[in-house]
Amino acid sequence: MNVWEATQRRLERIFRDFDNIVLAFSGGKDSGVMVNATLDFMRAHGITRKITVLHLDYEGQYAATTDYVTEVMTSNRDLIDPVWICLPFAAACEVSMYQSYWKPWNPEERDIWVRDLPDAPGVIHTGNVPEDFPEYDGVWDYTVQEKIGAWLHRRSGAERTAVLVGIRTQESMHRHAALYRQDRTDASMLEGLNWTSRKGRGVYNVYPIFDWVTEDIWTANARFGWSYNTLYDLFHLAGVSIHDMRVASPFRGEGQEALKLYRVIEPETWAKLVGRVNGANFAAIYGGTAAMGAKDIKLPEGHTWKTYANFLLDMIEDEEIKQGYLRKLKSSMRYWTVKGGALPEESAEELRGDAPEGTEFLGEPKDNRKRRGPYEVIRFRHYPDDIPAVSDLSLIPTYKRLVITILRCDHACKYMGFGQTKREVTKRSQAVEKYREIL
Structure with a gap:
């Protein structure tokens, strides 16, 4: 079975087992293929009940993307209900030392908007937000999308809602691990299907094209003559x-x-x-x-990577951003010096020849995580300053890695292997709500 045939079977299962379908559409190649594949499937099987196409608009984008989104959201109206979100949610900002997020469509910054509000069906903006709509102002984008999925589920009165998300495991190890983790329980999926993820009562994210590769995307566009973002x-x-x-x-x-x-x-x-x-x-x-923090970064004269990292942290005026880096550093230090972390075997071998004194090589991981290839657990006595022998700097816990993270304005510390935690998402949402009550 090839990926196209597998996707057809998944769509068949989705339309059989879910009475409400929401398709998350970004305007990119993956979600574009997902829209086209889903609509073709519906027409081929005589499915006339409408699906919702949900688009979170980030305001600052290419005109070609806006044109493509407009085309999708205004076409096939016999099969889709458009929900086009133009609200001031929080979007990650990794180009600034002074702010970790920005808010598209913030009405207080209307005079510097990149473009005007779209004039199309289904647009939701601050002037027409439905009364029962979930909180959005300053809430992180991915959280907003999940909340809207739950809102659409409640509004539909459906028993079970599928939110189709166009992610592919080829794109990152995080995405691969999310679907293939061996510790996933049956309760977190629909009937043990690893391409589904339960997000709430009656609401599931589903990933119909999770096993596609980039070449599959463009093969499908060419073979079926589908429209796509001309960007x-x-x-x-x-x-x-x-x-x-x-x-x-x-x-x-x-x-x-x-x-x-x-x-x-x-x-x-x-x-x-x-x-x-x-x-x-x-x-x-x-x-x-x-x-x-790209290419061959040089250490300033008279500094170690630790002192340089401390210097950069002292230069950050926003205390919340600074403390965010320090929390991630503390977590990394605790992980690598107490429990020990897993490295790919080839990186572990590079490390053996230049390991700091007291480094322990503890053999294969004992957890149930599914990894690509062999790994070895490493525990450091002290948090390293730098280990030049290891070619992939992002894998090794060093102060040099922290410096690169800060220079990249990587507030989420993705370069250090972190993702945004539920605690961080919840804390920001609570802070926004508390501030709103004070006003």
Whole structure:
């Protein structure tokens, strides 16, 4: 069975087992293929009940993306109900030392919006928010999407809602681990299907194309003549590899490399982006250089990586951002010096020849996590300053890795292997709500 045939079987199961379908659509290649595959499946099988197409609009984006989203959200109205979110949720900002997030469509910043509100069916903005709509102001984007999924479930009166999300495990180890972790319970999935994830009572995220690779996406577009975001054509002309093309918020870490392309592809949009978020121009100019932790970063004279990290932390005026880095550092130190962390076997072998005194090599991991290839558990006596022998700096817990993380404005510390925790999401949401009550 190839991935196309497997996806057809998953769609058959989805439409059989769920009485409400919501499709999360970003305007990128993966969600675009998912929209087209789903609509083709519906027409081929005579399915006439509508699905909801949900789009979170990040305001600052290429015109080609807006055009494609508009095309999808206004076409096939016999099969889709559009829900187009233009609200001031919190979006990650990794181009600034001064803010960890920004708010698209913030009404208090209307004079510097990158573009006007879209004029299309299904648009929800601060002027027409439904009475029972979930909290959104300053709430993280992924949390908002989950809350809206639950809201759409309640509004539909359905017994079971599927939220189709176009993620592929090829894109990252985090995505691969999320679906293949051996400690997942049956209660967290629908009837043991690893491409489903229970998000709440009656609500499941489902991943119909999780096993596709990038080449599958473009093969499907060509074979079936599907429409797609023409921004990818412009990326191709600019020499960007198909594996590096991203349609993401320009201020996210994933979008920094493409940020500089705005100046060439859409100069007018670029001029507005520079005025929208502090640090955008700096990130575009220096995003691929040592100034932002890329390539061959040099240690300033008279510093160790630890003292340089402390210097950078002292330069951060925002206490919340500074404490965020310190919490992640403390967690990393506790993990690697007490419990021990797992390294790929080839990195462990590199480490053996240059390991700090007291480093312990504890053999294969004893947990049930499914990993790609053999790993070995390593425990350090002291948190290392730097270990040049290991080629992948992001895998080794060092103060140099922390320096790179800070220079990249990587507030979530993804370079250090962290993801945003539920505690952080909840804490921010509670803080926003408390502040609103005070006002």
